[in-house]
Amino acid sequence: MTSPSVELKNARTELLSRFSSGDVSETFQENYSEIVDHYFRRSVQESQAGSLLFRDKKPFALVALGGYGRRDLCIHSDIDVLILFDSRVPSSAKKLAEDLFYPLWNLGLDLGHGMRGIKDCLTLASENLEALTAMMDARFICGESPLYLTLVERLDKKVLRKMALTFSRWLEEQNQMRMAVFGDASSLLEPNLKEGIGGLRDYHHLLWLAKAFFHLRTPKDLEYSGILSHREYADLENHLRFIHLVRNHLHQGSARKNDRLTFDYQERIARALSFKDQDGLLAVEQFLGQLHASMASIKSLHRSFVFTHSPGSRRHDIGSGHSESLTAAFHMDQGEIHFSSATAILSDPLLVMDIFLEGVNAGRPLSLESKRLVREFLYLVDDPFRTSERAARGFLSILKAPNAFEALDQMLETGFLCAFIPELEPVQDRVQFDHYHLFPVGRHLLQTVRHLKTLHQEKDILLADIFLDLPDPAPLFLAALFHDIGKTGKDHAAKGAVLVRNILKRFGYDRKKMEGVCFLVHHHLLLAETATRRDLNDEKIVVQCAERVGTIERLKMLYLLSWADGRATGPRAWNDWIANLVLELFFKILHILERGELATPDASRRMRQSMQQVRSHIGARLSPADQERLFDVMPPNYLIETGPRAIAQHSALYAGLQDTRAKGLDSAFCLESEAEPSSGTYEVTFLAKDRAGLFSDVAGVLALNNINILSARIYTWRDGTAVDIFTVTPPVDPIRTEEIWKKIKRDLAETFQGTLPLSERLQQKAEPSLLSRKKILTRQTRVIVDNESSDFFTLIEVFTDDRIGLLYQITHTLFALGIDIRVAKIATKGDLVADVFYVLDLEGQKVLEREKVEKIRDVLLQVLSTN
Amino acid sequence: MKKVEAIIKPFKLDDVKEGLSALGVKGLTVTEVKGFGRQRGHREVYRGAEYQVDFVSKIKIEVVMEDELVSDAVHVLQEKAKTGQIGDGKIFILPVENAIRIRTGETGKDAI
Numbered sequence: 012m013t014s015p016s017v018e019l020k021n022a023r024t025e026l027l028s029r030f031s032s033g034d035v036s037e038t039f040q041e042n043y044s045e046i047v048d049h050y051f052r053r054s055v056q057e058s059q060a061g062s063l064l065f066r067d068k069k070p071f072a073l074v075a076l077g078g079y080g081r082r083d084l085c086i087h088s089d090i091d092v093l094i095l096f097d098s099r100v101p102s103s104a105k106k107l108a109e110d111l112f113y114p115l116w117n118l119g120l121d122l123g124h125g126m127r128g129i130k131d132c133l134t135l136a137s138e139n140l141e142a143l144t145a146m147m148d149a150r151f152i153c154g155e156s157p158l159y160l161t162l163v164e165r166l167d168k169k170v171l172r173k174m175a176l177t178f179s180r181w182l183e184e185q186n187q188m189r190m191a192v193f194g195d196a197s198s199l200l201e202p203n204l205k206e207g208i209g210g211l212r213d214y215h216h217l218l219w220l221a222k223a224f225f226h227l228r229t230p231k232d233l234e235y236s237g238i239l240s241h242r243e244y245a246d247l248e249n250h251l252r253f254i255h256l257v258r259n260h261l262h263q264g265s266a267r268k269n270d271r272l273t274f275d276y277q278e279r280i281a282r283a284l285s286f287k288d289q290d291g292l293l294a295v296e297q298f299l300g301q302l303h304a305s306m307a308s309i310k311s312l313h314r315s316f317v318f319t320h321s322p323g324s325r326r327h328d329i330g331s332g333h334s335e336s337l338t339a340a341f342h343m344d345q346g347e348i349h350f351s352s353a354t355a356i357l358s359d360p361l362l363v364m365d366i367f368l369e370g371v372n373a374g375r376p377l378s379l380e381s382k383r384l385v386r387e388f389l390y391l392v393d394d395p396f397r398t399s400e401r402a403a404r405g406f407l408s409i410l411k412a413p414n415a416f417e418a419l420d421q422m423l424e425t426g427f428l429c430a431f432i433p434e435l436e437p438v439q440d441r442v443q444f445d446h447y448h449l450f451p452v453g454r455h456l457l458q459t460v461r462h463l464k465t466l467h468q469e470k471d472i473l474l475a476d477i478f479l480d481l482p483d484p485a486p487l488f489l490a491a492l493f494h495d496i497g498k499t500g501k502d503h504a505a506k507g508a509v510l511v512r513n514i515l516k517r518f519g520y521d522r523k524k525m526e527g528v529c530f531l532v533h534h535h536l537l538l539a540e541t542a543t544r545r546d547l548n549d550e551k552i553v554v555q556c557a558e559r560v561g562t563i564e565r566l567k568m569l570y571l572l573s574w575a576d577g578r579a580t581g582p583r584a585w586n587d588w589i590a591n592l593v594l595e596l597f598f599k600i601l602h603i604l605e606r607g608e609l610a611t612p613d614a615s616r617r618m619r620q621s622m623q624q625v626r627s628h629i630g631a632r633l634s635p636a637d638q639e640r641l642f643d644v645m646p647p648n649y650l651i652e653t654g655p656r657a658i659a660q661h662s663a664l665y666a667g668l669q670d671t672r673a674k675g676l677d678s679a680f681c682l683e684s685e686a687e688p689s690s691g692t693y694e695v696t697f698l699a700k701d702r703a704g705l706f707s708d709v710a711g712v713l714a715l716n717n718i719n720i721l722s723a724r725i726y727t728w729r730d731g732t733a734v735d736i737f738t739v740t741p742p743v744d745p746i747r748t749e750e751i752w753k754k755i756k757r758d759l760a761e762t763f764q765g766t767l768p769l770s771e772r773l774q775q776k777a778e779p780s781l782l783s784r785k786k787i788l789t790r791q792t793r794v795i796v797d798n799e800s801s802d803f804f805t806l807i808e809v810f811t812d813d814r815i816g817l818l819y820q821i822t823h824t825l826f827a828l829g830i831d832i833r834v835a836k837i838a839t840k841g842d843l844v845a846d847v848f849y850v851l852d853l854e855g856q857k858v859l860e861r862e863k864v865e866k867i868r869d870v871l872l873q874v875l876s877t878n
Numbered sequence: 879m880k881k882v883e884a885i886i887k888p889f890k891l892d893d894v895k896e897g898l899s900a901l902g903v904k905g906l907t908v909t910e911v912k913g914f915g916r917q918r919g920h921r922e923v924y925r926g927a928e929y930q931v932d933f934v935s936k937i938k939i940e941v942v943m944e945d946e947l948v949s950d951a952v953h954v955l956q957e958k959a960k961t962g963q964i965g966d967g968k969i970f971i972l973p974v975e976n977a978i979r980i981r982t983g984e985t986g987k988d989a990i
Contacts, residue, residue: 473929480925544889548963588910591935592888598922731962854916855963 015053016114022046023118027086030259033283037252039259044082047090048075051111052153060106069101072154073111074162077123080148081218081230083211085255086262087269090115091123091145095158098128121268129162136170140181143170144215147222171223178223182216183317197306198454200299200442204258205270209306211254213313214247220316238316240383247312250305256284257302272302292441300440303451311424315379318347341369347378356384360391364405364431367422371412377421385425392430403518406431410488416461419492423453434510438498450579452495458579459491463571473594474574477567486524487568489515490531491575497532508533530565531572538573542592547599548855550803551729554647556596557603558615566604570597599802606800609647618647621655628659633666641665648834649726649734657696661734664698668732672700678763684752686741692721693739701733703831703853707822709735711769712758714816715776716751717743723818723837737837770823773816792875796864798857804833804849805858807867811875813842821846824874828867829853879974879987881942882951885911885967886959888937897954898941904990907940916964934965942974942990 013021026042029035035042051073055061064071076091078084094100094108104126115122127135136143146166151159171178189206196207205211221227225236234244260280261272272280281298288294340362342351348370356362363385370377377385396402409418422428429436439453450458463484467475478484493514497507508529515525537559545552560566573593577585603609622642629638641662642650650658664681671679680699687694697709706725713720718739725735742751761767792811800806807830809821818837825832825848834849852858858867886894891908898906912933922929943951948971955969979989 472927473924476925476927544892546887546889546961548961548965586910588912588935591912591931591933594922594929594931595920598924851963855961856916856965 014114015050015057016118018053019046019050019114020118022049027263030086030263036256040083040085040255043084043086044075044079047079047084048152050115051092054111054114055107055153058107058110060103060110064101064103064107067101067103069096069103070155070158071096071104071107072156072158073152074159075150075152076145077148080145080150081215082150083255085258087121087267088262089121089123089268092152093124093132093149094126095132095154095162096126096128097158098130100126100128129158129165132162133165133169136166137174140178143174143178144219147171147219167226175223179220182220186216186317195310197303197310198450198458200450201271201273202302202306203271204254204261207306209310209313210270211251211258213309214251217313217316239312243312243383246308250308253301253305254309260284296442299442300451303442303454304440307424311382315382318376319379338369341366343373343375344378346375347381348373348375349378349381350384353384356388356391360388360396361399361401361405363388363391363427364396364402367418367427368405368409370421371409371414371418374414376417377425382421382425385427389426389430392427397431397433398517400519402431403520407485407518407520410460410492411485413464415488416457416464419457419460423457432514434496434514438496441498450581452498455579456492456495459494459572459575460488462575462578463488463491466571466575474571478571481564481567483524484568486527486531487571489520489528490535490568490572493528494532494535494572494576504533504535527565527568530561531568534559534569535572535576538569538593538596539577539589542596543589547592547595548803549729551643551647553596553599553802554603554609557600557609560600560604561612563601563604566597566600602802609651614651618650621650621653621658624655625658625662628655629662633662644728644730644732646726646729646834649728652724653736657736661696661698664696665728665732665734668698678760680759680763682752682756682759687738691741693718693741695735695737695739697733697735697737699733701727701731701833703829704823704826705733706735706832706835707819707826708762708769709759710822711773711816711819712755712762713737713739714819715758715769715772716755717815718755719813719815720818720837721839723835725832725835727833773819776816792872794868794871794875796858796868798859798864801849803857804851805864807848807850807871809844809846809848809871809875811844813839813844817844817875818846820874821848821871824871825850825867828870830858830867831855879942879977879990880945880948881940881972881974882948882955883938883940883970883972884955884959885913885915885936885938886955887961887965887967888935890959890961891937891939893958894939894955897958898951901947901950901954903941903943903947903951905941909938909940911936911938915968936965936967942977944987944990 023043023046026035026039026046030039055073061071072095074080074093074095076093078088079090079092084090092111094104094111096104108124108126112122112124132146136146143166146162149159149163149166186208189212190208193203193207193210195209196202196204197209199207203210218227218230218233221233221236221238225232225238227233227236227238231244233239233247234241239247257272257280258270260283261269261276264276264279277299278295281293281295284298286294286298289297292300340351340355340359342349348366350356350362350366366377366381366385409415412418419428422431423439429439435453435456439451441452463478466478469475481487489511493511494507495503496510497503497505500506511532512525512529515528520528537556541547541552541556547553557566560569570593574585574590577589608614625642626638633641645658653661660683664683668679668681671681677700680697682695682697684693684695686692695713699705710720720737720739722738723735725733727733742748744751758767762769793809795806795808797806797808807825811817822832822835829852830850831853832848832850836847838845850858852863858864884894888910895906912935914933920931922931941951952969952971960966976985977987977989978985
């Protein structure tokens with residue numbers, strides 16, 4: 012006959028292989044416990060030391076403790092066992108322990124063992140509550156059963172009854188510690204199956220509390236004693252079976268006692284449990300969805316139980332147990348909201364919504380019984396319920412309340428949320444199998460709301476400041492709750508916007524605000540995506556964002572939503588690094604919207620109209636794709652300030668310039684002049700590859716040829732093409748105009764090639780006329796350097812008297828100071844000039860240093876007044 | 879062997895990654911970093927309160943490669959990460975004594 016340990020080894024191996032083949036899946040723990048029980052019974056029988064002890068009237072009992080006591084042995088669980096004596100442990104017991112325990116160590120099993128008299132056990136239990144819990148699960152294996160019964164009886168009388176309160180407080184502390192260390196397993200993507208909130212430990216706590224306060228013996232007594240309903244108990248059993256099954260697979264896969272279900276095991280276990288990819292959901296996502304649902308259910312049962320039955324719980328701190336009537340339909344009892352009558356729900360199903368509102372208003376949770384009733388009556392939540400005005404009103408009030416998160420949490424837990432908003436059903440347990448999202452979608456949505464509700468506690472006070480500026484935050488909360496509702500496939504934001512529209516229509520929600528919510532859902536990723544993937548120094552990118560957002564109020568809501576969404580997703584989705592970028596974008600858009608030039612609805616409309624007309628001007632000359640590329644290159648202020656006919660003309664010149672440049676002529680330019688008979692002026696268009704000093708050269712050549720610049724707009728397109736448009740006085744000699752324009756072109760070419768010393772020639776030209784045309788400056792010249800008006804450029808404004816060559820003087824001075832002019836607006840009114848230059852330094856940065864700003868102002872003033 | 883480190887603008891990462899892969903660079907390490915150079919952080923005022931952003935968010939990439947690849951890699955980095963504006967970043971080239979692949983124990987260029 013084989014020895015007990017060989018028998019154990021073989022039986023365990025066989026059980027494991029049957030488990031691997033899927034033969035024993037749900038009864039593994041019981042089977043394994045039986046095998047171990049059998050080992051101990053045989054070992055005790057066959058142990059000589061054991062027989063001697065009985066013969067010497069030193070009887071003992073073998074007692075299973077902890078998980079082994081509960082018959083919950085998973086593959087690598089510890090086996091906790093106690094050799095129990097009446098009083099003192101005899102010295103000969105050591106040999107017995109060797110007989111029983113050594114073989115187990117040799118098999119590599121994790122063993123927790125003890126040898127104690129009853130009294131020592133009780134002392135230990137009252138000093139060490141963890142030891143107490145192990146003993147509360149004690150189960151007799153073999154030996155002298157009266158010893159075991161005495162231990163159980165005295166544990167109950169001498170320890171538990173005296174220490175019940177301490178014990179339940181200790182459990183509560185343990186819970187807080189578990190929450191801090193292991194988190195809420197029912198919504199974490201790498202849950203701890205045992206210690207996480209919603210894990211097996213929740214069930215153990217529930218059991219221990221029931222044993223301490225209701226003197227239950229077995230789990231089944233939870234139902235017999237009426238603590239749980241038949242359905243609740245059946246559900247509990249199912250959930251526990253599933254979690255134990257997962258735990259066994261995890262132990263097997265990691266070949267050790269491991270309770271943290273990390274990503275690397277999840278796919279394998281999902282396959283082992285026969286989950287299949289379907290309906291666009293990965294097997295592993297469905298697996299985690301089911302696991303989370305089970306854990307959420309256990310968590311909820313545990314919470315309700317603790318709240319209702321534990322003497323150390325909050326309930327007992329609130330009121331004296333007197334029932335307080337809230338309305339005819341509800342009353343408050345020991346800090347929880349109850350339905351006054353279950354039958355009332357039948358005649359008025361909307362009470363199911365009202366009770367959550369009542370809870371939110373009172374700041375109190377629903378009682379276990381109330382939640383039970385909500386679950387039972389979910390079938391009453393039908394279409395008339397969902398479309399009723401009262402339900403919508405109730406729901407919106409709940410969402411507005413400060414503790415909306417707690418109410419939504421209970422709604423989700425009872426299934427009411429998905430019954431009322433069926434669009435949430437397909438996404439609520441949806442898990443995204445990546446390292447990015449910490450929570451399944453349903454929890455994520457609620458977490459997003461929670462972050463918004465608690466944003467005043469954040470260190471970053473800007474969030475609260477922005478929130479307080481919102482005239483009505485309701486659309487923000489709705490968007491937070493629904494932003495991922497389209498997550499059943501690709502393009503979830505657009506899909507979500509459609510779904511949200513349906514939901515809000517059903518609610519009879521205000522049309523205009525509805526558009527706001529749909530917008531937020533549709534664009535909830537806009538800020539984060541733009542901030543991380545696009546160039547925030549590119550004004551056009553930011554202007555396009557601003558156009559999409561449209562209003563400051565929407566921008567503020569979008570920013571808060573981006574923040575809350577990111578926070579609720581996880582630390583990889585939101586950290587200082589991303590926050591920095593999103594904040595930068597937020598302010599840039601805010602400033603554009605505040606100034607209201609480039610991205611107002613009106614400006615956007617004008618820009619669209621203009622582009623439409625340009626398209627018809629250009630016609631078939633360019634393919635639609637090329638046209639779009641062209642528009643993309645044009646900066647927003649150019650598009651707004653330039654007429655469609657001119658844009659079309661510039662496009663043609665631009666195409667010509669591109670061709671010439673493609674031939675390797677980098678200094679190529681084009682210049683066109685056209686008479687404006689009505690005003691007696693000329694319009695000059697100049698295009699070339701931009702460089703610092705270019706504008707100054709053009710202004711200089713015009714001055715050299717006695718052409719006075721009346722107004723000018725200069726732009727730098729996004730590919731670095733300078734486009735300058737001047738309104739100028741006609742050439743002095745009306746007969747030789749053609750010739751003069753030709754000369755100007757020649758002078759420009761020579762200047763660019765460096766063969767024409769522009770500065771010198773202008774000086775020579777100015778000298779004689781200084782005497783003849785010297786006039787007293789009538790106005791004081793003013794120069795303003797402004798860094799506030801634009802996030803992208805420094806603005807330099809110059810007000811002074813007009814004179815030929817003035818623009819050259821200014822632009823040449825700026826060039827010499829290392830300033831690059833990107834945009835300029837030159838206007839002349841009478842003989843007063845008002846020039847605005849949008850500039851950057853040669854590194855492409857705004858000019859921010861105070862010394863440099865002062866220098867620009869001083870030098871310009873000096874140059875302009877020493878005329 | 880050299881290590882090439884580059885600090886670049888976040889939105890340039892994809893371009894740089896593609897460019898380096900096309901060169902035959904087999905792997906790179908990417909880190910989200912914050913700091914400042916000549917492009918400083920910025921100060922914002924909202925409703926009278928000031929919000930100072932001290933550091934600029936950037937991406938740091940690190941690649942170890944054989945010496946022959948370095949000049950091409952630097953060229954690609956310069957081309958792909960450039961916007962012509964402030965804050966385009968910097969490239970650092972460091973000598974590397976050795977590399978060891980943990981799994982196989984291979985060393986030197988076999989390990990990169």
